[in-house]
Amino acid sequence: MSRLVVVSNRVADPRKAAAGGLAVALGDSLQQTGGMWFGWSGTIVEDGPTGEGELHQQQAGQVLLATIDLCRDDHDSYYLGYSNNVLWPVFHNRLDLASFSAGYVTGYRRVNQLFARKLMPLLQPDDIVWVHDYHMIPLAAELRAMGCKNRIGFFLHIPLPPQIIFASIPQHDWLMRSLFAYDLVGLQAQQDVQHFEHYVRNEAAGEVLGDNLYRAYGSMLRCAAFPIGIDVQEFEALTQAKDARDMYETMSREYSSRRLLLGIDRLDYSKGIPQRVQAFRELLANYPENRRSATLIQIASPTRESVDAYADIRRELESLCGAINGDYGELDWMPVRYIHRVVARRRVPGLCRASAVGLVTPLRDGMNLVAKEYVVAQNPDDPGVLVLSRFAGAAEQLKEALLVNPYDVHGTAEVIQHALSMPLEERKLRHQRLLARIREFDVHWWRNAFMEALRNAPGEHRVAR
Structure with a gap:
């Protein structure tokens, strides 16, 4: 059975009740396959060198928890800056609160490159990788650039905005290209899928192939709604x-x-x-x-x-x-x-x-x-x-x-x-x-539906250009 590797901004120990329903649901699959949960440690190293972070590994039952520290500059540009001052407001239709500082996207991409560099040596050839949320949109593209051929899925926990709102982000084309490095993109609602389709048609000059398949930027992926539930x-x-x-x-x-x-x-x-x-x-x-x-x-x-x-x-x-x-x-x-x-x-x-x-x-x-x-x-x-x-x-x-x-x-x-x-x-x-x-449609249905769709995705595994 293929091992599941979960990647998210923060890591939770699925054995702990306080971790919440999502961690428990993902933990079921992680424990079954002896999986790994990878992300930021939550630690900010004030004097650490930009672009580097210490890797920590801890065993939690059958699950390996792998985390990286971030230096202050990286945290502020990747997390506070691009994730929460650009993507969060724009994806919630609040352009008036967005700050499109050029330095933010540089730090956001640098941290995703760091995550990819640290994660890549830990991956096994048949691992299935499940990346979570807006902090990690470019992670698959960075992994593909390093030669990663694994199946990689992405789930966006926040809304995907309409085409015209998404296009207000100066790097919108790069973000959508990055999504096409995944095999499967999961969104919360059918309306979000419609927004994705409109962008692919009108901004990316892509094709809608039917059966939730889309082709653009020389790659094909499946995009569908997987409304998350509770336990x-x-x-x-x-x-x-x-x-x-x-x-x-x-x-x-x-x-x-x-x-x-x-x-x-x-x-x-x-x-x-x-x-x-x-x-x-x-x-x-x-x-x-x-x-x-x-x-x-x-x-x-x-x-x-x-x-x-x-x-x-x-x-x-x-x-x-x-x-x-x-x-x-x-x-x-x-x-x-x-x-x-x-x-x-x-x-x-x-x-x-x-x-x-x-x-x-x-x-x-x-x-x-x-x-x-x-x-x-x-x-x-x-x-x-x-x-x-x-x-x-x-x-x-x-x-x-x-x-x-x-x-x-x-x-x-x-x-x-x-x-x-x-x-x-x-x-x-x-x-x-x-x-x-x-x-x-509880959280276990959500996990199983996404994982089944990821296993059955086309799996072209092309490097995003």
Whole structure:
């Protein structure tokens, strides 16, 4: 059996429960084949020479964890610079927040070349390589340039933007050429595949061959949607565990006379949190029966706080929440409970189960697994209602959720009111259908579907030019 080699920006030990569902799902295959997980160690060497990094190897059961240190210049240009100040905003349709500094792409390519140099000697001839996310787009091209003939697949965890947005990146042609060094490119949603196809046709003058095959730049690859799921059994077990049950009981007791609305996000401009809070204000203004009876709990965990855009959104959110509480709050009721810190994952199912409405309203998102976790955590006899942005990848699968345009604050408030007043039988029917689909297309289905498609990909293994 071919060994699986997983490559990602950060490496997780799949034996640890805290590693999350993705690490556990990939760990299943890695353990079966005696695989390897390769990526950045998380260590920044302040005085290290640019372009070099020490390789660390650690055995985790049957899995080899191989990681590299990065020097400060490489980290800042590859990770903070190109990955998070160019690709992240552009791929989330935020050109106004992108910084196209010439030095960023140089560092991004240099680090991918470094990864390729360190990875190549560790590869065995029949290894199957699975590269993850936007940090590593050019990795296959760098490996091919070194003579790598292995099957290599790539999965993008964030959205692929429309052709015209993607083409705003000064290096867009190079990025797409790099993708054609892979045998298989997996995207979250069918809409992302359409964006890929439009680019291949109109920018790359490529061919659409049918059966998800595309030819451009002298190479052929398969590109298809593989919507990522969650580990349903693991999250159900988490929901029944003591920490989640304690959280549910605490919230049910403390808010016995209130109805809870819940948002759980990283504090990121793509998540639409200010628009969500504005919609809640609109709900209180237009439907006064919700005053003193509805409470929004918004958890916004810290992320990338050194980036100016994130500091700006934090200030905006704190101002909005303060204004709502000041205008509508009573001595015994605060409309918004805003928490700017990480809530332990083991407590999250209890929060979800205690909430009448789950608000997952990103402006743009690759998938959004919180939406699926919210559904799984519900009591099937009295489930809450999922309000979901139509711009989240999950909207293609979770059609029984109440879909909203998060830019339409008034319309979102109307939908939230609908959710709060939905009859029990309708809530149960929607929940049953959502849960069935989430079970069918879980994280294990995602892994198996991608791996089968990669094994059956054309496998031309040509060097990208």
